[in-house]
Structure formats: structure tokens, C-alpha cells
Amino acid sequence: MTTPDAISYTVPYVEGDGVGPQLINYARDIADKVMQKCYNGERTIEWQALLCGEKAAEVYQGDWFPEHTLNMIELRQCALIGPITAPIGYGFKSLNVALRHELGLTTSYTRYQTDNESDIYVIRDNSEDLPVKLEWQTDSFDGELLANFLKDELGVNKIPLAEKSVMALKYLSKARSEKLLSSAIELAKSRKIKNVIIIHHANSLPISEGSFVRWALASVSNNEDGQQHVTPPIHLDNIQVDVCSLLQFFSHQNHLKQDTIYVCANYLATIINEFFTGSLGLINKVSQTNFGNNIRIFEPKHGPLHALVGSDDITPIALLNAIISLLYHLDCDLAASTLAKAVFEVEKSLKDKAISFKQFQETLELSLCR
Template sequence: MAFDKIVVPATGEKISLRDGKLHVPDNPIVAFIEGDGTGVDIWAASQPVLDAAVEKAYGGTRKISWMEVYAGEKANEVYGEAIWLPEETLDAIDEYLVAIKGPLTTPVGGGIRSINVALRQRLDLYACVRPVQYFNGVPSPVKRPELVDMVIFRENTEDIYAGIEWEAYTDDVKKVINFLQVEMGVNKIRFPESSGIGIKPVSEEGTGRLVKAAIQYAIDNDRKSVTLVHKGNIMKYTEGAFMGWGYKVAAEEFGATPLDGGPWHVLPNGLIVKDVIADAMLQQILTRPAEYEV
């Protein structure tokens, strides 16, 4: 594929996807978005570290060929016309499969509300995977930081990250509130004249693929438990459905069965799938961090 502003490295090969697995050549082309603000400094420090790590790990037999693609302020400078996320950036990431990015600014005014959210939506980056681990010698306010070793899987494209909302006092939000009140019989909007409204879609498909990825990760990495964190006690048809669908995936995809009558489940290999209300989770990861792994 030919690009307008993006320069493909003269050396390097594409990473490919076969049978659901990445196949990485010895000289892979990896796209990068430098980022805005501190992103410029972060990337300047990160690239040589990554290159040195590859050199150290493979003794010079492998090397990354970096390819810059544009988003944020730099895209606006390169492409002009208030273009913050060029189509060819998305095309390049689609074609070369792997990309790394720095922090991006949110444009002031109209257009894209959040470039990060736009990237997630357009590329369907549904799983935000965040390892959280203590490194010996690093100061920590947690009493037993050495017990913290978890990997968080966060849904990235649904719920609040769908970005569906209407600003207070606008004609659009008045239409939404009127529909909710007149057509749906909603009478719980305390201050309708001054309220913004947001919608958080949660689907069985979106939940299923996230939970499946989390459970598979736990199996592949010898983890002991997967925890579904939710607010189903308040929002039964979104948060509560997330919990229910999560258990369904565990049962149908991994052969899990109810543990001591449920709702917790256990896989044939002993992996526990459990759930916890978000409030309790935030407390217990401080008081009992060893109980949470994925």
C-alpha cells in the first residue's frame, strides 16, 4: 500500500497474522506514534531502550525497523486542515499490525473528542491489558506491595468508552431527556434542565471476547483466579449482565462449573472465576492483594 506522508523503512518486513498468531520476522517493521507534549521526550528515551533490549536479547540477529505514523498535534502539522487522526495512519496500523504510541492530546473544540478513544474504536482495540506488579526497592504506599501481582483486562470499546453522550443545555440532550421521560417513563433524572446524558452499552459479544481473553491469559500464565469486577448491585442490566455473561463464557468456552453452588465457577484445571463489586475490589486489592491475579 502506498502512503502520502508515511515513509516505509527501506529495510524490514511486515509482521503477519496466521492461525490467530503473530509471526514476527527478524527485522519487523513496527509503527510508532510519537505523541504530544511529554510524548516527544518519552519516545526519545524509549526507542534506544527498546533497541538495546532487542540487541541484548537476540545478540544482534534481530532488529526493529521503526516506521513513524501520525496522530495528534504532529498529524495536524503534517497533514493540515485540522486532521488529527489521518486515515492512512489507521491503514498503516491495519497493514503492519503492531504499533506503539505516546500520550496524545485531545483537540479543543469540535471533531474528535478523544484521539485515544477514536483509535480504540476504529481499530477495535477492545482489551486494555495492564500488568500491575511491585518491583523491589521502589517506594510504595501499600503496606505489602510485594503481594501485588495482577493483570487487569479492561474493556476498551464499550461501556463509557463508547463515548456516547450529550452535553447539558443542548438541543440534542433535550431530545434525549424528553424521549427518556415521555417514551420510556423515566422519572429519576433529578435535574433534567441542567443534566448531560451518557449511554453505556454493554453487549454479550463484547463481554464474551474480553472475558475469554482474560481466562485464556490466566490459563497460559498459570494464574489461579480471574475476577469479574462490576457494579451489578446498582446497574443490573449492564454491569450485572457483564457478570452473568462472564460466567457463561467460563462455562461454555472453558468447561467451568459452579463452585459450592455458585456464583463462583471453577475450571477443570482448578482456575477460579469469581466476581466482586467494584467498591470491595478497591478495598481488597489494598488489604488482600494476593487474592487477585487477573
């Protein structure tokens, strides 16, 4: 029973394709149960179904991103998004990525929970660095122009450009480097995390990666004393690595025992995310939060997994992790931490066991009833 002061949050969602509808509807049901358990009807979520992708094109005369869907997400400033199939022949590598571009969501973070219940976040700007794919073949028209410009105008002669070769441009900006660290600090404050660490390889790339870390640190420094000032007390540090020392660093268990936010440029973040996903056994279990323009969308990192539709071999953990991040965003911290603890307990109890979706559901239900 609700009171006149009860709070209702309207959250848009897109079911997605493949296993998306089954998993997202289960995750929504779990979210409702956790909210009821924690707030006894004083706080509820009103789910608003939206269309995107192929399903939207069928209803909106070929429009993959209906204006109604984009407007509702912008109005509510958040959404839960299932995995969407990328149509063949329409120029989309990923509709989930295309949706982020439509909404101007350039920053993202991924949350990992370690074996000792520490929360590890990796935050990055998706609009810069090597993964934005500014690259050319030197035997193409544009590639030849760039190669000639490098040699004739900039005097770049120390690298011989072979007849068959390629070039890639690493791009980083002061504004986005500063914004990225600012977003990491805000995330640390909201999650009560005391450790924020910038990971970089300025030793190998002193101008690009070096500027990235200098710009970021300068943005929180006092011009008078040169010291970094971050409140509430957050330990801010930066660590210089190459790929080998990076993997060695994260393999040291002491670095996974404290809640920490790692800040890094886009390419390095890709390596770190892949390391955590593999080393923590989280394939198809990881979610991602994308944000910008005061909008946040929460989604699993796995695709539609069409081959598993109707199977009992799927796992809802990625979407449950997306729900946890959503609940934190809604300031429903009790519900978020309750669900996070329950999911952690289930994973721990069933670790190294081949379990079905039904077994997971039953075990999670028991955990939430305690």
C-alpha cells in the same frame, strides 16, 4: 553477529509531542539493548517511524491520521505510540483516543507491578458503559424527548425529573461482555497467570451489571453441567462490590500478592485504575495496551507534558512499561521479563527519592549490565 535464522520484528512507532520524542527514543534504545542482551543478535527490532497528529498535518496537507500511518499499523498489527497533543478547535479531546477509534481498538488493559513484583492487570471494553457519555440535559430538546418517553411509554414515575436535571445511559452488551472475558482468559494464558476475577456491582445495578457478569460467565460454562470450563487451569471468580468495599478489597495486601487479571465494565475499571495509580505511586508511570481487529498499540497513559520538555524531571517508566508489553506481544518473553525486573529494581532502589532522568538512566544501565 546474526545467523541466517535470526528474527527481525518490524514495529511502527509514533514519537508524539512534548516529551514524547525524548522518552520514546530512549525507550526504543533500551528495548534494543535488552534484545541484544537476551538474544545476542538472534532477535532484533526494526523500528518504522510514522507520523500522526500535528506533525502529520504539516506533511500530509492537514490530515491528522494519514492513510499511510493507519495502513502500516494495520499491516504490522502493532505500534508504539507516544503522547500526542490534542489540537484546539478540531473536535478532538485526545488524538490518542481518536487513533484507537480509527483502528477499531475497543478493548484495553493496564498492567501494574506491585511491591512484591506481582503483575496486576485491569482489562475493560472502552466502547460501552457510562464513560461513552450517553447523557442529556432534560431541558434540551433530546433530553425532553427522552424524559417524556420514560414517563409516558415506560411508566418511569418513581424518579421525579426536576426542571434542571440530567440523565445518563449505561449501556452494556452480551457480545462485548463475552468478548471481554475471552480476551482476559487469552491474556492469562499468554502471561501464565492463574487468577481471573470479574469485579462488578450487580447488587446496585442488577440488570446492567448483573447481565454483564452473567453473560461473561455463561460464555465459559458447559451447558450440560453448568460448570465453568477454562483451560489451562485458571481460577475464575467474580466479586460483587460497591465503591467503598472495592477500595477496602484492594487495600488488603493479600489481594496484591498474586498475579491477577481483573475484568470489569468501563466505569468501574476507571475507578480501579485510578486507585492503583495513586496507591502504588504510579502517576505518569503507567502504560496502556489497546487492542481489537488483531491490532495492538502500546502507549503511556500520561500526556505530552509540554511543561517538562527539555527538563531532567521527566520519567520514562510509562514508556518502558509500554515496551515491556510490546515485547511480550512479540513473544520475546525473556526480554520482557528481563526489562520488567530491571525497572522494578530501579524503582525499588530509588523509591521515595527525588531523582533526575539522568540518574534513572544510569541506574537502569547498571541493572541491565548485571
